[in-house]
Amino acid sequence: MPTFTVTRRVAFSDTDMAGIVHFANFYRYLEEAEHAFFRQLGMRIIETQPDGRVIGWPRVRCSCSFTSPAYYEDLLDIHLSLTRIGVRSLTYGIRFQRGDTLIAQGDLKTVCCLCRPNHLESMDIPPEYLAKLEPWAADDA
Amino acid sequence: MPTFTVTRRVAFSDTDMAGIVHFANFYRYLEEAEHAFFRQLGMRIIETQPDGRVIGWPRVRCSCSFTSPAYYEDLLDIHLSLTRIGVRSLTYGIRFQRGDTLIAQGDLKTVCCLCRPNHLESMDIPPEYLAKLEPWAADDA
Amino acid sequence: MPTFTVTRRVAFSDTDMAGIVHFANFYRYLEEAEHAFFRQLGMRIIETQPDGRVIGWPRVRCSCSFTSPAYYEDLLDIHLSLTRIGVRSLTYGIRFQRGDTLIAQGDLKTVCCLCRPNHLESMDIPPEYLAKLEPWAADDA
Amino acid sequence: MPTFTVTRRVAFSDTDMAGIVHFANFYRYLEEAEHAFFRQLGMRIIETQPDGRVIGWPRVRCSCSFTSPAYYEDLLDIHLSLTRIGVRSLTYGIRFQRGDTLIAQGDLKTVCCLCRPNHLESMDIPPEYLAKLEPWAADDA
Numbered sequence: 001m002p003t004f005t006v007t008r009r010v011a012f013s014d015t016d017m018a019g020i021v022h023f024a025n026f027y028r029y030l031e032e033a034e035h036a037f038f039r040q041l042g043m044r045i046i047e048t049q050p051d052g053r054v055i056g057w058p059r060v061r062c063s064c065s066f067t068s069p070a071y072y073e074d075l076l077d078i079h080l081s082l083t084r085i086g087v088r089s090l091t092y093g094i095r096f097q098r099g100d101t102l103i104a105q106g107d108l109k110t111v112c113c114l115c116r117p118n119h120l121e122s123m124d125i126p127p128e129y130l131a132k133l134e135p136w137a138a139d140d141a
Numbered sequence: 142m143p144t145f146t147v148t149r150r151v152a153f154s155d156t157d158m159a160g161i162v163h164f165a166n167f168y169r170y171l172e173e174a175e176h177a178f179f180r181q182l183g184m185r186i187i188e189t190q191p192d193g194r195v196i197g198w199p200r201v202r203c204s205c206s207f208t209s210p211a212y213y214e215d216l217l218d219i220h221l222s223l224t225r226i227g228v229r230s231l232t233y234g235i236r237f238q239r240g241d242t243l244i245a246q247g248d249l250k251t252v253c254c255l256c257r258p259n260h261l262e263s264m265d266i267p268p269e270y271l272a273k274l275e276p277w278a279a280d281d282a
Numbered sequence: 283m284p285t286f287t288v289t290r291r292v293a294f295s296d297t298d299m300a301g302i303v304h305f306a307n308f309y310r311y312l313e314e315a316e317h318a319f320f321r322q323l324g325m326r327i328i329e330t331q332p333d334g335r336v337i338g339w340p341r342v343r344c345s346c347s348f349t350s351p352a353y354y355e356d357l358l359d360i361h362l363s364l365t366r367i368g369v370r371s372l373t374y375g376i377r378f379q380r381g382d383t384l385i386a387q388g389d390l391k392t393v394c395c396l397c398r399p400n401h402l403e404s405m406d407i408p409p410e411y412l413a414k415l416e417p418w419a420a421d422d423a
Numbered sequence: 424m425p426t427f428t429v430t431r432r433v434a435f436s437d438t439d440m441a442g443i444v445h446f447a448n449f450y451r452y453l454e455e456a457e458h459a460f461f462r463q464l465g466m467r468i469i470e471t472q473p474d475g476r477v478i479g480w481p482r483v484r485c486s487c488s489f490t491s492p493a494y495y496e497d498l499l500d501i502h503l504s505l506t507r508i509g510v511r512s513l514t515y516g517i518r519f520q521r522g523d524t525l526i527a528q529g530d531l532k533t534v535c536c537l538c539r540p541n542h543l544e545s546m547d548i549p550p551e552y553l554a555k556l557e558p559w560a561a562d563d564a
Contacts, residue, residue, distance in 0.1 A: 011454075011455055012298060012454065012455075012468060012469070013306055013454060013455075016295060016297050017297035017298070017354055018187060019256075019258065022295050023200045024168040024169045024172070028165045031435065031436060032436075035434070035496075058159070058161070058207065059207050062205055062207075063202070063203065063204030065201065065202045066200050066203075072299055072469070118212070120161075152314055153327060153328070153439060154313060154447055157435060157440070158438035163436050165436055169293065173293055173295075176355075186294060187294075213440055300469060300479055301540065305454075305481075305485065306448075307447075309447040310447045328441060340489065341489050343487065343489065345487070346484065346486070348483060351543060400494070402443075
């Protein structure tokens with residue numbers, strides 16, 4: 001399965017009084033990997049179309065399992081794979097490692113939406129997005 | 142099932158450029174509910190024992206599903222229930238509502254740990270903790 | 283000088299590996315006090331006018347001095363006073379205390395702005411805002 | 424004056440509903456620059472000494488002026504200079520730019536401290552730290 005990887009250094013402000021990365025930060029980290037993935041495809045996670053419509057990708061579901069703590073200044077590799085392309089949604093598998101040590105893993109489901117002020121409305125993923133995403137899909141996605 | 146509820150006002154800094162609460166903040170919110178639950182039981186999420194040992198509750202797994210967006214200044218009710226008491230772990234069900242509107246729901250599994258510098262080691266939940274937690278357990282927990 | 287006070291409990295996620303509240307969180311805390319101040323005046327920090335214009339209050343300058351650390355579960359009193367009302371700006375003095383202990387103090391200058399997508403433009407504070415703010419101004423403001 | 428520069432991409436989670444980087448994040452950004460500066464000197468912002476003592480650098484004062492908003496995906500250059508080396512303190516000047524556009528600038532004063540559980544005690548900056556810092560000091564520092 002094709003995998004997209006970013007590396008992230010743990011900031012001091014990401015730690016808590018237990019001396020480890022506070023778990024809520026992993027959700028920010030995995031989103032940064034998702035957005036870097038979009039960026040290298042020439043896409044943006046929130047994008048104004050030529051016709052003025054704004055397309056975004058709100059989160060539908062996100063889960064993480066935490067195996068080993070991460071510490072200040074750790075370099076974390078965040079591996080992202082596109083496990084499913086739905087008609088209106090994308091599902092990613094995400095794996096955090098420090099070298100060979102598994103830190104955490106999870107999955108994220110997002111849905112393609114038309115974003116209006118105070119209103120989100122799901123829509124089919126546009127064909128020009130699909131064309132960019134499909135080479136990254138798992139064989140069985 | 143006994144439910145513990147806290148109410149939380151959405152801060153401006155919790156929103157993102159899509160105009161809604163950024164999803165990573167829900168993990169901070171649910172943790173605040175968990176910690177308030179401990180506090181009203183006379184417990185602390187990280188506690189130095191008389192013998193100097195430090196007992197903490199690192200997260201093992203956390204997932205959330207997002208149903209409806211939350212906005213700046215919303216008052217969110219965060220309902221927490223203790224769905225399972227294991228030998229070394231606690232599992233919570235969490236539900237975010239704004240009035241009758243379901244915003245998000247999820248679950249959180251934590252494990253009782255001896256916290257040493259750079260090392261976490263799981264341990265059985267001490268009996269004095271169990272005595273406080275059990276009245277809050279689901280019937281089938 | 284009239285003072286507006288909110289009380290804030292320190293969250294676990296606001297601490298860092300030094301065991302104290304990470305300093306960047308004080309800027310979120312003081313903003314929460316500012317926004318609560320607006321709310322009790324029947325104002326909003328970002329407000330769509332009947333004519334569709336959006337008025338907001340971006341930060342121009344903010345400074346803090348840190349005197350004593352704050353810890354997990356501390357109850358902090360955040361005292362806010364309106365030290366100056368300018369034609370287009372507001373300046374606040376802010377003081378964080380835990381009981382009688384001074385934790386930090388600072389000041390915040392904000393400017394009244396017309397908010398357009400990708401553009402902020404300063405404007406005179408509207409009279410209906412001034413009417414609500416003036417009773418809170420320092421005598422020499 | 425010698426200047427140390429890091430580049431930082433604005434994360435989506437750093438924006439707020441006004442569509443710009445929330446100001447509290449600039450304090451995290453400038454701290455990341457400070458810590459990268461320490462790291463390239465072979466130092467750590469929190470460091471356990473061979474004798475078990477922990478030396479850290481809590482913030483004494485930090486201020487920022489905000490000139491121009493920053494947006495999602497902006498690449499910000501954060502320029503840090505060591506404007507003063509005191510007996511127990513360091514003062515930095517910090518400047519955020521996007522290309523030639525000034526975004527924000529500020530200063531940060533930190534104090535060298537012995538960190539004990541629930542207690543911080545200022546101390547003279549150790550000579551081995553000074554030896555690394557002095558080549559970066561402003562001529563008149």
